Amino acid sequence: MKLRTRLTAWYAGVFLIAGVALIGLNYWLLAEWAPFNEGVVAARALPTYPDAIEVAQLPADTLVITADQVKASTMSTVLWQSIIALLVAAVLAVWLGWVVAGRVLAPLHEITSTAHRLEATRLDQRIELEGPPDELKELADTFDGMLDRLASSFDSQKRFVANASHELRTPLAVQRTLIEVALGDPGATDEVRRLGAHLLDTNERSEKLIDGLLLLARSDRGLATRGLVWLDETVEDEVESCVSLAASKKVTFDVSVRPYLVEGDPVLLAQLVGNLLRNAVLYNKPGGTVSVRLDRDLVVSNTGPTVPAEAVPGLFEPFRRLRDRTGTAGSGLGLSIVQSVARAHQGSVKARPNGGGGLVVQVNLPETGVRQPS
Template structure:
């Protein structure tokens, strides 16, 4: 139940309790009041009203003067009739007033909660790359104005923090990649020397492999930091076309691992960053190939969601959630060329696109990864 509905219910409930209490008080006071002591006689008369001796709204006459067909009511009967009339009329008035109170409560609650709607609307428009929205609530310095100003101050601090993080990532990207590129060049030059010995060549190959791992690790960390910050730009991307490109890119790796692809897709349009989406699919495919067995298969299905499964070794169900954490792998750290960031990047990119990623063990061995990305609903023309 929404807060506006609850506030309206509270307003109406308080009004009903007060109204019922007021009716009860009036009914109790009326029960102790009786202006008549001898009864009431009802008869037709043609005399002008100003010539009648009226007491409490009734004409007082002698009993002997009453016609034979006169109706006589006792005080108890009159009192019962009056109290019943007052009770029913009060109940009808209370129902009508309660309906009006519900409507007024709904209107007042909407006016009271209007600043909260502004806060919610501003929060929904915020993204990591667009923190320029502010509430700037006008009004008296009450609690809601204080809340809006506090929210604006928090956004100012967040914008400053994100700007600092972006500068740090850009500087780190340059500072970390440059020495690795220099090291790789020096190693390649040393290996190309005519007097390079076999031991030096083996050492150089090992150093190049270590250097490549370091570069991939840095690229993965920077990509993870970028996707965690959200999307800087959005554009319409055909996900099925990216899958075809990434499958082709992983072709040589699949051949070396004796793994085949089984791909089934349909036109699927999403809104997002094509580079990050390519990284998401590429990581899924490379993981499915690397953690597979010779002669195995990588199945790629794209219909309502993207499903990538392989036929690798058995994966314990309790170990699956930890695979989405950075640097978490089933195999030993030195037993594979992976950096342990593949599924972490997949999950981060999916979240940046308002999607989700989950995994489960594949029957007979391997892993099934399901990625749900919001589809725009636009279909490719036939």
């Protein structure tokens, strides 16, 4: 039950309790009232008798009513009229309570709608509630102050990520260049060449790790740009880019997609699909397959080693891998990036062990109502 409904029910309940108490008080006071201590009342369609007379002196067709009957009739009439009036007033009280509760809760609805519009890249929304300095205005001002601090914090984080990207990439690029120059020396010995190849491989791993960390930080901040992206075309492009890797691992693809339009960042969505496909190839067995299905969800499964069910949740944590996966070229960020990108697009990711070995990863992304023209 919503707060507005509960407040209306409280208003109406308090009004009904007060109304019933008032009717009871009036009925009790009326019960103590005696219009005639004793005697009778005579009523006839004749001129009123000026003084009290004996009943025997009245005409035979005169209606005679006792004082108790007058009192009982009056009390009954007042009671029923009061109940009817109370019911009518209760309906008005419910309506007025609903209106008043709506006006009282309007600032809270404004706060809620502002919170729904907020994103990591859209922290410029403010409530700026007008009105007297009451509790609701204090709440709105506190919320605006919190948004100011969050905006400042996210701006600092963006600058840090940009600076870190530059500062970390530059020395790695310099190291790679120096190693390549040393390897290009005709006088380099076989030992130097083996060492150089090892250093190049380590340098490449470090670059991939930095790229993964920066991408993870970017997706955690939310979407900087939005656009309509055909997810099926992204899947086909990423499958094509993974063909050479799959051929080197003797893995084949089984792809089935349909037109699927989503709203989001095309670069991040390509990273999501690419990470899923590369993980499915790297953690597969020779002669295995990678199944890609895009219908209501994007489902990628492989035929790799057996994955314990209790180990699946940990695979979405950064740098978490199974023991038999540590020998691969992965950095342990693939599924973490997939989950972060999906959340940035208001989607979700879940995984389960594949029967017979391997992993099944299911990604749900909100599909737009637009359909590709036939």
